[in-house]
Amino acid sequence: MRQDEMTPVVKTIAAILFPLIIIFSFYVIMHGHLTPGGGFQGGAIGASAIVMLIAAYGAKYVRERAKEENLSIFESIGGIVFVLVGLLGFLATSAFLYNFLVGEPLFGTIPPFGSNSGILNSGGILPILNIAVGMKVIGGLASVVLVMALAGGDEE
Amino acid sequence: MNADWLLQNSPALIIAIPLLAAFLMPVIDKIGRRARNAFAIIILVIEEMLVLFLAYDVFGGNIHIYTMGAANPLTTVPAQAAVPIRIVLEVDAMGIFMAIISATVCLAAGIYSLAFIEEEKGKGKYYTLLLLILVGMLGMELTGDMFNLFVFLEVLSIACAALIAYRSNTGDAVEGAFKFLIISSIAALFVLFAIALLYAQYDLLNMAALAHAITYSNLDKIALVLLVAAFAMKCGSVPMHFWTPDAYSVAPASITAILVAASQASLYALFRVCFSLYNVTLNLATIGGALIIFGLLSMFIGVTMALPQKDIKRLMAYHAISQTGYMLLGVGVGLYLLADPEFSTYGIKAMEGGIFHIINHAMYKGLLFLTSGAIFYRLKTRNLNEMGGLGHSMKWTAIFFIIGALAIAGIPPFNGFASKLLIYEAAYKVSPILSIIAMLVSILTLASFVKVFHSAFMGPKIHDVEEVPRSMLAGMAVLTFVIILFGLFPGWVVGNIVHPAAQALAEQAAYIQAVIGG
Amino acid sequence: MLRTTGGYWDPVLWIIAFIVVAIVAYIIRAMGRSDYSGKGEQRKPYISGVEEPEKEAVHIRAGNIYWGFLESMKGYYNAMMKIHTGIVNDYISWFVGISALLFIFVFLVEVI
Amino acid sequence: MIYSIPFYTVVILILVGLYAMIFKRNLIKMAIGLTIVESAVNLFLVTLGYREGGVAPIYTNLPSGISIPEGMVLPVPQALTLTSIVIGVAILALMLSLSMMIYRHYGTLDSRKVRRLKE
Numbered sequence: 001m002r003q004d005e006m007t008p009v010v011k012t013i014a015a016i017l018f019p020l021i022i023i024f025s026f027y028v029i030m031h032g033h034l035t036p037g038g039g040f041q042g043g044a045i046g047a048s049a050i051v052m053l054i055a056a057y058g059a060k061y062v063r064e065r066a067k068e069e070n071l072s073i074f075e076s077i078g079g080i081v082f083v084l085v086g087l088l089g090f091l092a093t094s095a096f097l098y099n100f101l102v103g104e105p106l107f108g109t110i111p112p113f114g115s116n117s118g119i120l121n122s123g124g125i126l127p128i129l130n131i132a133v134g135m136k137v138i139g140g141l142a143s144v145v146l147v148m149a150l151a152g153g154d155e156e
Numbered sequence: 157m158n159a160d161w162l163l164q165n166s167p168a169l170i171i172a173i174p175l176l177a178a179f180l181m182p183v184i185d186k187i188g189r190r191a192r193n194a195f196a197i198i199i200l201v202i203e204e205m206l207v208l209f210l211a212y213d214v215f216g217g218n219i220h221i222y223t224m225g226a227a228n229p230l231t232t233v234p235a236q237a238a239v240p241i242r243i244v245l246e247v248d249a250m251g252i253f254m255a256i257i258s259a260t261v262c263l264a265a266g267i268y269s270l271a272f273i274e275e276e277k278g279k280g281k282y283y284t285l286l287l288l289i290l291v292g293m294l295g296m297e298l299t300g301d302m303f304n305l306f307v308f309l310e311v312l313s314i315a316c317a318a319l320i321a322y323r324s325n326t327g328d329a330v331e332g333a334f335k336f337l338i339i340s341s342i343a344a345l346f347v348l349f350a351i352a353l354l355y356a357q358y359d360l361l362n363m364a365a366l367a368h369a370i371t372y373s374n375l376d377k378i379a380l381v382l383l384v385a386a387f388a389m390k391c392g393s394v395p396m397h398f399w400t401p402d403a404y405s406v407a408p409a410s411i412t413a414i415l416v417a418a419s420q421a422s423l424y425a426l427f428r429v430c431f432s433l434y435n436v437t438l439n440l441a442t443i444g445g446a447l448i449i450f451g452l453l454s455m456f457i458g459v460t461m462a463l464p465q466k467d468i469k470r471l472m473a474y475h476a477i478s479q480t481g482y483m484l485l486g487v488g489v490g491l492y493l494l495a496d497p498e499f500s501t502y503g504i505k506a507m508e509g510g511i512f513h514i515i516n517h518a519m520y521k522g523l524l525f526l527t528s529g530a531i532f533y534r535l536k537t538r539n540l541n542e543m544g545g546l547g548h549s550m551k552w553t554a555i556f557f558i559i560g561a562l563a564i565a566g567i568p569p570f571n572g573f574a575s576k577l578l579i580y581e582a583a584y585k586v587s588p589i590l591s592i593i594a595m596l597v598s599i600l601t602l603a604s605f606v607k608v609f610h611s612a613f614m615g616p617k618i619h620d621v622e623e624v625p626r627s628m629l630a631g632m633a634v635l636t637f638v639i640i641l642f643g644l645f646p647g648w649v650v651g652n653i654v655h656p657a658a659q660a661l662a663e664q665a666a667y668i669q670a671v672i673g674g
Numbered sequence: 675m676l677r678t679t680g681g682y683w684d685p686v687l688w689i690i691a692f693i694v695v696a697i698v699a700y701i702i703r704a705m706g707r708s709d710y711s712g713k714g715e716q717r718k719p720y721i722s723g724v725e726e727p728e729k730e731a732v733h734i735r736a737g738n739i740y741w742g743f744l745e746s747m748k749g750y751y752n753a754m755m756k757i758h759t760g761i762v763n764d765y766i767s768w769f770v771g772i773s774a775l776l777f778i779f780v781f782l783v784e785v786i
Numbered sequence: 787m788i789y790s791i792p793f794y795t796v797v798i799l800i801l802v803g804l805y806a807m808i809f810k811r812n813l814i815k816m817a818i819g820l821t822i823v824e825s826a827v828n829l830f831l832v833t834l835g836y837r838e839g840g841v842a843p844i845y846t847n848l849p850s851g852i853s854i855p856e857g858m859v860l861p862v863p864q865a866l867t868l869t870s871i872v873i874g875v876a877i878l879a880l881m882l883s884l885s886m887m888i889y890r891h892y893g894t895l896d897s898r899k900v901r902r903l904k905e
Contacts, residue, residue: 760901
């Protein structure tokens, strides 16, 4: 057993919980335009799943599987998608970040006005922006914690 | 995709393109060194061209408005609401004037960095952060929204702090970055608090709409004090200047040149708040007096602290404080005199001097920091005591240094003289003592640069070094070109660029009209 | 040409003046002794034969420049150095202090 | 009176945070002080967003009897708070990693000893 990892009990529980937390994070991200939450909150939940792995399995174990470079590329893809969607807004019709998907098949449903149960396939570019922000936050926060945990390990 | 379309959308493009490029940089960095360098330079050149393209139209007398996410970017007030809710970019002559400075300095620093950071690690991250700094500066200068200003201020602070700590193998760099970061974030939090105070009363965030609605209540005064104090600290005015030499001296020289422009973005925010946000309701002479006091202290303490320094970049950083004092003095005198209708022409002239000094200072101080970086590149030291005789081998660097030093000391025919002349004459109207102190500071500036020139470039050949690589010389040459151009044609520059900028600050009504009116 | 409130400033005129003065200076120089060659004995700093010190030994290093000025302003510089502590807590206390002073300034002017 | 309590809390929190930043000599404690000031400003923003009788502008599970959109709250202060929290996270992460590097180079986090740059 390596120094920075925890007991098998913790590791097993973490392995079981990890996919559940990721799914919950994805749920919060996807429902950003319907309920409280969104890209940052969901991304923070997703990053906390990775932080749990770092705590249970140790930073070196996580680093072997998800390198910082890959995380930062994941992060910058989120940023690229965000800005590109914004730019498409005014290439398509008018202004930067204009909601050009309204009425389109993807996310384009216009929900009925007033109190309703919410339609996932609505919101125009908002769900896409939420996903982009979520990717960026997961990548950014996870790599910050990973780098810090690794740097702490070097001290010993 | 014609010229009109480009002109209309350029405010958003100016901010979006470097942002996209910053996120693309880690991916392009994987391809190779040449691709990364070429990409960075191409983006910086595109930025410069876009800014100049937009500037050509704005200096013609138009104020450009861009509403994010609207069906028509020119409709600032949505149909369902009575006030502007969306983020509005508002580009007037003053904003685009600052944007020219930021884009030019970033271009010069980018070219310079090609060779300068060749031997360092993490070059992909370096260019990512450099582009983010550019985004932060341009965002602050083009936005018309208080909260957006805060967000870009924070983007700027974080990117700057990360780049100050770029050489993190030395303790000094990390220490400077920490000091910079803690100072920037406390200033930014005070700015946010002031924004919240304004929002609490008027339910508005748009600057023009706020300026229209503001009543100069006691809460407004508190917000004004917080904003002035925070931005004065961010632009490095005495007695809140302590972070400036710490951060400037440890950052890589190319970044220090950009940090000068970044501080001036905060200076711009200070002027924007004083003039465009509070102008009509503000007791002009009060804040004008405060700015004059800040300016005098900055000029004098900055230059006297510079004289005994032994670290070349620390010395130049104190000069940056002292020169910021000139700008504060010029604009402060302008604010003070504008309160009295009898002297309003003098007020405008003083503001022209202060604003002209902003662009002059960014150019020559940027150039001086780049030459200090060239010396560091060859000698690996910033200590003046260990230098000497560099003029024998680094002839071009020496020539660039002389031009920069003469310009900062206000020796004719370089550009520093023209702006200082305007400030001296207008300050004389308020009190002759102001002019005398300003001239004395100019003399001390010359004295301390004589010291630097003597100890670094003169004397017997001690170090066996070569001239720096071509790309670094090219970066310095860009700024030198601008200095000489502005030195030879000050009348044209003041008439066509500086005067519209001063006018845009002084005339609050036009700024409000562009967003609210009709 | 730059118009100021009191007059004007034209760098082209200044450069013309500079060139004229330079030509005059050159003419005066040309009227000097023609037997100066700038070589050998004439270059020595001491005609009496005192040995010339090494160049490195007489180069004044940065730390010694303006020694007299700094010495005469010692009181001022001691006070200044005391302020520039380099402790980051002090930086923040200066900021808070100046904000408080500005508060007093803005509100006091109103009262008067 | 009862509605003013959050504002007093904001002032007290700002003072506490500034106290920590001015008088605590440990860099980590200064970062904590900064976070407290930030929380205070965020609290202030959220307090501004409160409207008596208003509901969150979410259509799903909307209580009956609310007029749309007059009964809903314009969520600008909440959006500002969220942005400010995100920025705060970034600042805090950068600040802590800088403190770690300072500790590695200087062997201490005492701000009186972390001053190679002075005068």
